[in-house]
Amino acid sequence: MKNNTRLANIYLGFILALMYLPIIIVIVYSFNSSKISSVWGGFSFKWYKELLRDKSMFDAVVNSLILASTSSILAAIIGTLAAVGMPKVNLPGKGVVEYLSTLPIMIPEIILGMVFLTYFSLIRLPFGMLTLVIAHTSFCIPYVYMLVKARLVGIDKSLAEAAKDLGASEIRVFFDITLPLILPAILSGMLLSFAMSLDDVVISIFVTGVNTNTLPIKIYTQLRTGVTPKINALSTLMLGANLLICLLSVWIGKQGSHHKEYLEMEGN
DSSP: OHHHHHHHHHHHHHHHHHHHHHHHHHHHHTTBOSSSTTSOOOBOOHHHHHHHHOHHHHHHHHHHHHHHHHHHHHHHHHHHHHHHHGGGOOOTTHHHHHHHHTHHHHSOHHHHHHHHHHHHHHTTOOOSHHHHHHHHHHHHHHHHHHHHHHHHHTSOHHHHHHHHHTTOOHHHHIIIIIHHHHHHHHHHHHHHHHHHHHHOOHHHHHHOOTTOOOHHHHHHHHHTTOOOHHHHHHHHHHHHHHHHHHHHHHHHHHHHHHHHHHHHHHHO
16 A cells, blocks of 8 residues: 555656646746856846846737737627526527537637638738737637636526516626626636737737737747747746736635625525
């Protein structure tokens, strides 16, 4: 029994090292003062300062933040409306529609990128921020839709029915009962969409314009000339931002659970 436990611990340690050791190395070497990434030249914040002076990098960061924010907000609106409205519609192929709505998650990104490229070319839509927003919103919608749909399943329907019995309209029930209960799921979906949009490079390459550059594309083009400590510093900052988003998403989910329990207690 002890041998089995020891083997399991060794296997777990190996998997964790395989997953996180490269990330730790990137973080450590982002503080390397040497221009060569593989040679340690001492601890320094030099490359973080270089990042702040890089105007093209700053423009790419601004574009990425605008793109991720716009896409996540649009995805939250469309995904929430779809999740709330779908159970109320009686369509012959409703199950097929629900399945198709999650396809962007399962389709490889390179295929999605080629599809968007062909579609935008056919309708002669100029490539740039608009095409990026449309493409990113499309693959972000399923994340919001699935989270809100799962949240709606766990909601006590008697709360909405009690509100209707007291004379509340459908709109009033949605804003006073349904929306507060599903808000944590909407926010979690938005944060997840924001992170996915911020990190996307494959689809963005297909639909971006000549004058529109996002942060992942900027990193990808610079990597062609080799990995520099500046790229390590930028990767560390992006990793920290994504970690904060994930922690915030978990915290919102926990707050939502407490709020749901409170509303159910008030209803009883």
